Amino acid sequence: MEVLSDEIIKNFLENASLYSWKTFSQPKKLRTSLWISEIDEFCEVCEQARPFHDLRPRGGLSGRNIEYLKSGTSCLIYTCVSCKNESHTFLVEQIVNDDIVKVQKYGQRPRKKIERDSKLQKFFKQDAEYYEKALISLNNGYGIAAFAYFRRIVELNISNLLDLLVSDLNTEDTENPINLAIAELRKESPMSDKIKVANKALPEYLKPEGLNPLGKIYSLLSEGVHSLTDEECLDKAESLQACLSFLITELASRRRNRDKFKKMVGAL
Ligand SMILES: [Zn+2]
Incomplete structure (x- = not known):
């Protein structure tokens, strides 16, 4: 505590x-x-x-x-x-x-504003309605509902997230251990296996202080909400959002920097 x-x-x-x-x-x-x-x-x-x-x-x-x-x-x-x-x-x-x-x-x-993460909003654009409902639930402290909505959104978008990771790796090398791990994650397999694989599917620069946000996402996805309290679910929904937000923001800014660099060097 x-x-x-x-x-x-x-x-x-x-x-x-x-x-x-x-x-x-x-x-x-x-x-x-x-x-x-x-x-x-x-x-x-x-x-x-x-x-x-x-x-x-x-x-x-x-x-x-x-x-x-x-x-x-x-x-x-x-x-x-x-x-x-x-x-x-x-x-x-x-x-x-x-x-x-x-x-x-x-x-x-004044009444607390609902903060929308613009990068997440863009990433979830197909599921904007679920994201909105997840945020409303978070804002009202409805933890079980918030967690359920977030989990659904992540399940629907996990392969987009993996695509984003692969495009960041910028390598065609299919024998690259990180590429192999990501390919493994795309296969149908039990969640418990995926959590282990996810820990190998990220380059070091995406693991702040050794914490693996992708592994955390998979372990949160595997957790049921059958017996948790609203408060416990609220914590989980918040960490799910934080992990996603970290990965998507990092990957987007790296891509932006890379494009800028290409433009600059290409213009020389
Ligand atoms: Zn002021």
């Missing part, structure tokens, strides 16, 4: 959907509140992502007996540091039980 740190609270405020509970453990030095000084949000006035700070006066807190975080509610208000015009408000309910803190957002203003 993750420890309730400033970083975790920041991520929770910025990304968690309404009414979905998250559970954390208390840090060694117990927290006195959920308050943190800064979050990063998109400012509609500045028309860009800006740091938002709590600009409310905090007088009177120092010198008092420090009370520890208790069950109840918290109202957190952050204002854009640049224009000092746009404020974002979060209402959070917390339940504190010994070392465990459960939190849920029960209000947020």
Whole structure:
């Protein structure tokens, strides 16, 4: 279980959907509140992502007996540091039980926007409706639905993803071990075999810190959702989206750079 740190609270405020509970453990030095000084949000006035700070006066807190975080509610208000015009408000309910803190957002203003990843959107253009539904489910914390939609989209697009990988390899050599592994993945075989093969189907530069996003995609595809909670499915849907987004973004930018290079060198 993750420890309730400033970083975790920041991520929770910025990304968690309404009414979905998250559970954390208390840090060694117990927290006195959920308050943190800064979050990063998109400012509609500045028309860009800006740091938002709590600009409310905090007088009177120092010198008092420090009370520890208790069950109840918290109202957190952050204002854009640049224009000092746009404020974002979060209402959070917390339940504190010994070392465990459960939190849920029960209000947020302005309403959180549904962020569409333009590269994924383009990649899934045949399945735009599923992608839209997956995002709506994610945004509402409907984890089981989100995971099911994402899984369906990935199943429908996995061979396009493999095509993209092959075109990035830029080699006709069918004996190349990575090419062999990709050919193996295209065959009908049990998912458990594919997870192993997927680990060999990526060049090193597509494995950040040794993590293999393709292997992760296959292992997520093989996981059923029969007995998982909404919260667990939400995590899985999010990591499915992150793995896909990483691969597609990397491959697209490499292709762009390669084309640019060809153009430049070709023009010499
Ligand atoms: Zn602003």
